[in-house]
Amino acid sequence: MENNIEYEVKLEIFEGPLDLLLHLIRKNEVDIFDIPISTITDQYLEYLNMMKSLNIEVAGNFLLMASTLIHIKSKMLLPDYGEGEEDDEDPRVEITRPLLEYLRLKEIAGELSERDLLDRDVFTRRLSPLLKDQLQGEESLLDVNIFQLMDAFKRIVEERLPGVPLRMQMERWSLKDKTSQILESLKTNEIIYFSDLFKEDITISEFIITFLALLELVHMGLVRVFQPDPNEDIRLEAHFEDDEEANHGKISEVNN
């Protein structure tokens, strides 16, 4: 009973094999540069067995580390014939090095979390929601990220094609066609709206191709997206660089 409680706590703590190893090293109060590999390996395996007996799936990376440990242990057991001069490196560096890096990382993460975090330690002025609504009707545009774009796409599909069954069709459009089509219309219009891209009569597959093309363009930095308000239409603006040639080069590269 008491053991069970202990396991639960432990299993929560160890996110990965490095975490577990570090815990074992600390628990045994041993030097990280001189790890008693046999003891640590045994305890490590004991822990994996414990997980198994609790019907907890042991992640692959835990197993990989187990095999690494066993490999090191076997290397340490082999008598040293002193033949390979260059191969004289302590086999334990294979785990010491990643462990040191991991410790370093924890230290860095600690330093980061000690900073004055926004909305934890320090705060900024907050505009009232009412004022925000008024302002957002104007020019205060928000940058839209990929996830907001996907939400907008979902909304359009639901609005325009409610409950329409998916039918497989020959693809009429390629991603490349669509990408250049959107670019062309942006060249002539400068600004177009997200919903303009999706004419009422287009098919699901064209919907998707159009959306993928847009994602690709945004990704390549050729189109910028803005949304004044979460419920408003997303605005697309061309963001061509000076060198047109280079842009065309990028598009063809993406599509091959």
Next chain:
Amino acid sequence: MGKSLKLIIESLLFSSEKPITIKEIHSCLPEVKTSDIKSALKVLKYEFEAMGRSFGLREVADGYQFRSHSQYGPYILRMLQKSPTRLSRASLETLAIIAYKQPILRHEIERLRGVDVGGILRTLLEKDLIRIMGRKNLPGRPLIYGTTKRFLELFDLKDISSLPKLKEIKAFGSEEYEPTPTREKSSPEEESSQGVFDKETGSGTTN
């Protein structure tokens, strides 16, 4: 103009929710030189410090913003009736790797942390703390990750080069590590290094 310029800028800072950049201030005051805006900001910053207010003018994410001092955080939290920003240890470690070693690939992050980071990357993307900078020309065209402006805002950082300096940084990560530019260097430096990166990957970066 001296005094009123300072106060105009102060009013902009007061009514803005996001950090405002010198460029944004300049677009509200096109007739004023940026050097004058800069010195007005410096004076403002100093004045608020000297007054010993509960908030001050901070330089974050390449802009300027009024922020409360940390010792008043608990009271503000009480007023807002919300729990403070929290990042799990796993998120924090992953962010730390990305911040210091960007541009970075997922498998490089996983090598350092020793665990799968797919789920964490997704959460960080959704929180707008990291972004996809492009794809690397390697088999499978893996995604390249970097931090966002929001990251700088969250961690009270002026720009990415003002991340806390680390002693013996070389011990961290692979040998290809290059030290971040020193605090004195201006952001154009950083942009130029990003430009090189763009060429390499063949894809642009957006904010």
